[in-house]
Amino acid sequence: MADTETRWQQERSAADSRDYIARFARLEAEGTDLHGEARAVDALLPRGARVLDAGCGTGRLGGELARRGHRVTAVDLDPVLVAAAREHPDLTVHEADLATLDLPGQRFDAVVAAGNVMIFVARGSERQVLARLAAHLVPGGLLVAGFATDYEYTVDQFDDDLAAVGLVREHRFSTWDLRPWHDDAGWAVTVARKPGN
Template sequence: MPEQRDRWAELTSGQAGEDYARRFAQLADAGHDVHGEAAFCTTLLEPGARVLDAGCGTGRIAIRLTELGHHCTGVDIDSSMLAVARREAPTQEWYLADLARLDSLGLEPEFDLVLAAGNVIPLLAPGTESTVVRQLASALRPGGLLVTGMGLDAAHLPLPEPPLTLAGFDHWCTQAGLALRQRYATWHGDPYEDGCGYAVSVHSRPAA
């Protein structure tokens, strides 16, 4: 049976890199804050932390976190997105890989924070979500944090309907040995309430 493609590839055919980068450049030129995710993560990190940007896309967040003094590694399955990241920051670590097979990269584990922003989890290949969460959790050091951002309704997703629920995602995290620490409605820290269309979640791996 052919391997099922991720939802992102179904939407973009793996050709979205330049358009995606152009859209955020236009937002920045118009005065919009395009670094909310990086600013949020920085509040959770000690200086010089190790960060894995899982589903890093064009590298926007990882590059900003590096500018802020952290050590960032980016992984993405879309070569067109990674081509932009490698052009913008050629000395950073960028890996082309399926997050469901993250362990095949042989990365040094014990990251302080693993980030999956930009609807990474909802746009995975159907049926791989729990495997990906387990892989991301395994990359964390004891006490490390998994930070995710995802839409929960059609208004916050490039999909006609959400492919998962927040309760389902929390269940995968629990199965992977993670505990919910904080949840917000935006990257600016607005309080999360039931029914919000977007969730920023911070799960932690138990300390040794």
């Protein structure tokens, strides 16, 4: 049975969310490259793709994908982060739980769950989250997810959940700059596809 609160809600306060926003603003001001995820996702997509940034946080990834010409809808459960994401003029932002996500009539060429989204959802809801994300993909659409491998939700569990919701794993990398996967990697970037077209 799934927890009622996400791990993010259990582990982070509004003050933590504000610190998260400030941290990335500071990194950007220092010239840190914050767009590796967007470059990787952009390379997988046709021009002008419809993208769902699932667990969008501040909208950093979605904003960069929009800057690269994609049509991006973003969603997050944290109201502090949603407010920050709404500062990106090219994003359509929703405040919602991924486990119950329902954007009527909207289907996407890709769903991106970067930045540890899968390990911050409610315990026991991972398969439900993936089912909701898969439901928002067009046939042939991609799910791209990245998360650290040192948490309780494992890559093997993720693979089982992908298969259970009908998504087919196509690639796995150990970094967002697409270095080869190895079993002791500290990060997993997975590309899965919804069958069809």
